[in-house]
Amino acid sequence: MPTEEAVTPVTAFLLVKTTPEWLGLTVQERVDAFTTQVVPAIEAKTTGVRSRFYDTEFYSARVTDVWVWEADDHQAYQLLIDALRETPFWDRYFEVVELLVGTENGYARTYGLDAVATIST
Template identity: 80%
Template sequence: MPTDPTEPPVTAFMLLKTTPEWLALTVPERVHAFTTHVLPAIHARTTGVRSRFYDTEFYSARVTDVWVWEAESHYAYQLLIDALRETPFWDRYFEIVDLLVGTENGYARTYGLEPVATITA
């Protein structure tokens, strides 16, 4: 499905909690599981998405990790979620605590305003 160039990118904050099954794996086993089960599914089923991964277990017991996704369209995001749900990542290695999905500065586009942002030097 072609992407509408006027459609704003979608940002998703995927709030995760590790499961006992994931924590029982050694670090090399975790890397292997992620690189052989999760990443190939994402690469095979999606385009136009990128991500960053944050560890939060130092500060939160409810959410141990945050995976931030940027997708060029809602359709690209939908394909990503469909791909992840077909891997052990989804509800086997990680519990999906919440998905917070939005578009950056949506209010500014809606009302024809300049985005409010802070920049410090």
């Protein structure tokens, strides 16, 4: 087992569903809402977070989007969620359907192993 205390990055998969209010906005209004309401709230509360967004409404009626947030550690993740909850994106523009949080290759760190992954070329 590793003896050094390491910071563990956190990955959160937020499964969300758009609301009629969000769909009623124009594309430009949506971009503006994100850049003026979400980004400043996150920047004011935390550092060390990154995001990616995936559209899933083509394949699922229950979940329309998956937001993937990576945080440098658990504290940054908690501050991120606090920041998001203070914006209209949380339960006004989007319904949070599921929150799946994990650490990549946690088993490897726990048992002092190299991570097992696949690579296809």
